[in-house]
Ligand SMILES: O=C(O)CCC(=O)C(=O)O
């Protein structure tokens with residue numbers, strides 16, 4: 001059902017958006033629980049802390065831009081959530097940073113893009129830290145969107161987030177990040193964006 005929804009002007013019907021959000025919520029919780037199982041984190045953490053009302057959906061519209069080589073559709077960033085589920089049309093433009101280079105993701109009509117956000121990186125860090133600290137820091141992968149040149153592009157992103165009071169902490173010791181509430185994380189981002197124009201993000205919480 002999820003993949004029969006086509007992002008674009010016709011997506012904007014309330015019942016369609018709600019159906020997408022419900023399906024994405026169920027999928028996000030299942031994926032989070034599977035990842036948590038591998039880390040020894042209590043799987044019920046997600047059911048208890050990520051109510052449907054704390055996650056959100058964003059519909060992105062990228063109009064064609066004659067100066068596409070000079071501007072971004074979305075500037076480089078990481079997502080400030082546990083997981084992002086992205087449904088995109090066939091135009092393309094999403095790029096991920098890998099080993100310092102930007103790689104384009106070829107659209108696939110049969111696939112959703114699921115990426116790990118900042119909060120899962122905090123939970124994960126301990127396990128990854130033991131084998132490769134640099135990899136641990138990069139789990140929440142930096143991405144950006146190239147502006148389309150000729151054809152409008154639409155995407156729908158579901159951001160799987162906890163409630164403001166939920167406390168996020170690394171599993172295992174020593175923790176790489178100090179524990180923080182999601183409210184604290186969002187407020188720090190807002191402060192940093194206002195002061196510097198940049199999110200800064202997890203490095204603020206490194207121990
Ligand atoms: O539209 C896309 O391809 C990505 C959107 C995105 O990264 C975001 O909304 O955070």
Ligand SMILES: [Fe+2]
Pocket residue numbers: 077078079143
């Ligand atoms: Fe993003």
